[in-house]
Amino acid sequence: MLEVQGLVKRYGHKTAVDDVSFTVKKGEIFGLLGPNGAGKSTVIECVLGIKKRDAGTVRLLGMKPEANRRALFKRVGVQFQQSAYQDRIRVKEACVLISSLHEKPLPYESLLADFGLGDKERQMVGSLSGGERQKLSIILALLPDPEMVFLDELTTGLDPSARRDMWQYIRYLQERGITVFLTTHYMEEAQHLCDRVCMLDQGRIVIQDTVPRVIDACGLTHVVGIKTDIQDKSSLSDMKGISDIQMEEGLIHFSMDRGTKLIDVIRQLDERHIDIEELNMKSPSLEDAYLHLVGGEEAAV
């Protein structure tokens, strides 16, 4: 679907995107992740040929974007960051306007209905809620009946429930066979949605792979928490395969070293006659991986 090789974009002396390469396969949800200012939007704009790149090659649907702009945007839908609407334009007018720019647009009425905006046609776009406005952006990106959509920071600024709604809609796009390229700085969102992710920091790729493999590559450990009656964590200090023991309000937390099995941990606790009232285990998340990979640097900035 999309092949990017050695993409470079400079603004004056600042290199915004530095030697970025990735491929997006048909039908997948691909996430470009990274902190604000990492270069995510710039990558999208260069890939679409809206900004000129300084080096590298881009093949989108087998086309060079800068040479095939019109052909490209018949098959690709785009929603830019904080998408743009004219003042005092109504929902229906925005749909009609964008539809008129495409040769065979999907009927916007059914899209509005699908996304639960069927009764808002007459409403001013400016008076929609943040979630509704983002739904409208997706609808406008879907109007050309695209094979691939680019969604830039679709859920930024939305409340948690509106964000969950967006996730459903993005899944729905995938079910319709549309390839999705999205950017986000919410790792929970990326972990939930993306088949593959590419993490960007200061214009460079930090890592790219499937979500489980990205997490695995960081060598992060599972954290176990137990609720017990013991008052002193020293009774655990000689246990094998665990580290970083901490005690907090009757709860003991420790990390399981890589390769340690939970059953061995429980057996050791049992040998010490430690009563386990409750046990929870937290697997490392994409957010943990993100903080491990770029979090430190971001804090330094």
Place this chain on the structure above:
Amino acid sequence: MNAYLTIFWTEMKLIFRNFIVVFFSIIFPACMVLLFGYMYGNDPIPEWGGYGMVDISFGAYIGMSICVTGLMSLPLTLAQYRQKKVLKQFKATPASSGSLLASQVVMHFIFTVISAIMLYLVARIVFGYTMAGSFWLFAVAFLLTCVCIFAIGMLIASVAPNERTATVICYLVYFPMLFLSGATMPYEMFPAGMQRFVNILPLTHGIKMMKGVSLGGQLSSYGTEMAVLLGVALVCGVLSAVFFKWE
């Protein structure tokens, strides 16, 4: 074609929802005609060559409308569309990238024509105004003035980095033109030194020509004015084409 029409029609609806623009380009000039018309009447005054107040100022009020659309609404709309990334969103469609710009210019022109017609109707119905000169010559003078003023507006839209700067530039260009070009105060009332100064304002030439032609003058007597208008239009047009940024 369908795309152009839809953009045009949508943008036309949007401009009519913009009260400030409607007020200053249609309601305000009409009110000026009413105000000065009632103050002075439209009776022939010998010192003014036998013309009345409304006869004399009709061309000037049309100039006022052109100024509001060309120097305020057009550049501010485009600056806003750039800042709000409407222009960028258009670049991500198969539509030709100039379609939005073209339809903006055409839409603003039609809007200016509508405001001129409204002004004419007020002058006609309330004060029995009739144009002494040829309607077609006046139309040519009107068109030339629009081309020049719109080109200045496009240049402002091209060089202003954001909406706020565009607003400041628009005010800086708009108000001197409005007050000094003869749109609000008759040019003939200015002292000679002042007249020489305001002659650097393109709108002064547009109004002089529209006024002259509406009072029965021939275009051939306004060679300088036409040259100035076309020259300014050409320079501003080229510069704005060079400097225009989509975002």
